[in-house]
Amino acid sequence: MRAGLASSVTLHVVLLGFGLASLSAPSAFEVADVEALPVDIVPVGDITQVQQGEKNAPVAPRPAPKPTQRQDPVENAQKVGEADTDLKPPPTPEAKPKPVEQASEPPPSPKPQPTPVEKPVEKPQEAKAEDVPVPAAEREPQAQPRQEMKPDPAPEPMVAENTEGESVKLPPAAPLPQSRPQPPKPQIAKAPERKQAEKPAAEQKQASKETKDSEVLDQVAALLNKEKASGGGAKRSTEEAALGASQTTSGNTLSQSEMDALKAQVQRCWNVPAGALDAENLRVSVKFKLDPSGAIEGRPEVIEGGGGSGVARAAAESARRAILQCAPYNLPAEKYSAWADVIMDFNPKDMF
C-alpha cells in the first residue's frame, strides 16, 4: 500500500508540474480587426419604380427631364429627329397669313381707337348738354376746352344749335380712323422672316422687272433649300442615357412596400375561419373600390372562391368583413388612381 501511495503522489506531482509548466495560460485568441459594415435601409420603391434608361449608366445627380432612351443613332441619317428610321420630312403646311392676322389684330386697334372714342363721346355730350344739364355739368368743363381748341374756325354756337343734325352725321365719321388699310402695315412687320423674304421677292418680281431673272431665281433657290423644322429624322441625341430600367415603371403604381402596408392593414382585421378541414385551399379574391379618403366605396365583391362548402362561404364572408372593418385605409393620396380599385387575395395558408 505504501508503495502505491508513494507512486500515486509522485504521479500527481509530476502531472501537476507538467500542467503548470506547459498548460499555463492558453494563448489568447487572435481577433482580426473587422471593419464596421455600413447598412443602409433602402425603400424598395427605388428598385420597383424606375424610369426608363440605361441599366449601366452612372447615377446622375438629377433624373433626366423626360425618360431618355438608349441612343441607337441611325447611321447615315440625313435628318435630325426622334424617329427610329430616317424619314423624309413630311410636307409641312405653309404657314397661312390668317393665323398671323389674328395674332396681329389686337395691337393696331388701340392706336386708332383713342380719337374716335373721344369724338363721339364729346359730341353726344354736347348734344345732350341741354337735355340733361345736371350730369353734364361736371363733364362740360372737361369737354369744353377741347371744343374750343379744335373748331376754332368753326363757330361753336352753330354746333350747339344744330345738335340733332350733327349727331346723325358724326357716327359715319367715327369709324374712319378704324379703317382696315392701316392694320396690314404692322402685319407685314410681324410676319415670319421667310414669308417676309418671299413676299418682297414676289413683290419685287411684280413691281420691278428691271432686276435680272437669274438673280431672282438664285434667291428663290436659296430660300427653297432652307431646312424647315419638321419631324421624321432619326434619333441623333448626343446626350447620355440616364440610369434606368428597360421600361418606365414609375408613376401611379404602388410600390411593393405600399402593397404590403395595405395587406397588413386588412390582415389586422381578418379572422381566419377556425377549424376548417383544408384551410390551405380556402383562397378568396375580393374586389373593392376605395374613395380618395381611403374609405370603402360600394360593397366588396367576392370574385373568386367562396362558393361550394359552407366553410368556403364563411371564409369569403370573413374576408369581406375584414375589408369593411378595417376601412378607412391609409394609403398615399397621390397614387389614388392605383388603389381606387383593389383586388385582394386572401389565403389562410399565409396566416399559419
Added chain:
Amino acid sequence: MESVELAAPGGDLSIWALFWQAGWVVKLVMIGLLGASIWSWAIIIDKVLSYARMRVALNRFEQVFWSGQSLEELYRSLSDRKTTGMGSIFVAAMREWKKSFEKGARSPLGLQTRIDKAMELALTREMERLESRLGFLASVGSSAPFIGLFGTVVGIMTSFQAIAGSKSTNLAVVAPGIAEALLATAIGLLAAIPAVIAYNKLTADAGKLASRMEGFADEFSAILSRQIDEKVAPKTRVEEYA
C-alpha cells in the same frame, strides 16, 4: 468621478493562478478532489501490483500442489510461512484435518464439515483482503463529478455576484470567473474517470481470482473427503468383522 475596479482581464490565466483566484469553498473542493485522486491512484497501483503477485503465487502453488508431492510435506513447508491465496486455504484445511486426527475424532461427516468451514473462512479472508479499498474507487468514481460540479456552481455564483458588482458584462470580465469555476469540474472528472475504469477492471480481476481459489477449495475438499473415506471405512469394516 466614479471609477470601477474590474478584474484584470487578460491577466494570468494559468491553472495555478486560477486556483489562487478561486474562493475558499472552491479551493476546498479542489483540494479534496486532488486528495481523492491521489488516494484512488494509490489504491489502483497497489491493487494492480497485489493482484499480479497473487496470480503468480496461485500459479506457483498449483504447480507445486499437482506435482505429486506429499501433502504432509507441503503442509510442513507452508505452515511456518506466511501464506496467501490457495496456500492459506490449504494450510487452513490441513490444520483442521490434523487437529481432528490428533484429537482422535471418529465422525467422518463432522470432519468433512469442519474442513469445508475452515476452507470457506480462509477463502473469505483472502477475498476480503483482495477487494479491500475497491469501494473507495467506486465512491470516487460516482461522486467526484458531483463534488466538482458543486465547486463550479459555487464558483459561478460568486463570479456572477462579482460581475454584478462591476456593472459590466464584458466577456473579458465574465470569462475568468467562469474558467476558474470550471476548473473544479475538470478536477472532479480527472479523479472520477480513472477511478471508475479501475474499479470495473479490479472487481473483474478479483472475481477471477476468487473463482480460481473457490475451484481449488472444492477440489481439495473432494481429495480430503476421499482420504477420510479411505481412513475411516476400513476401521468400520474391521470393527464389523472383529
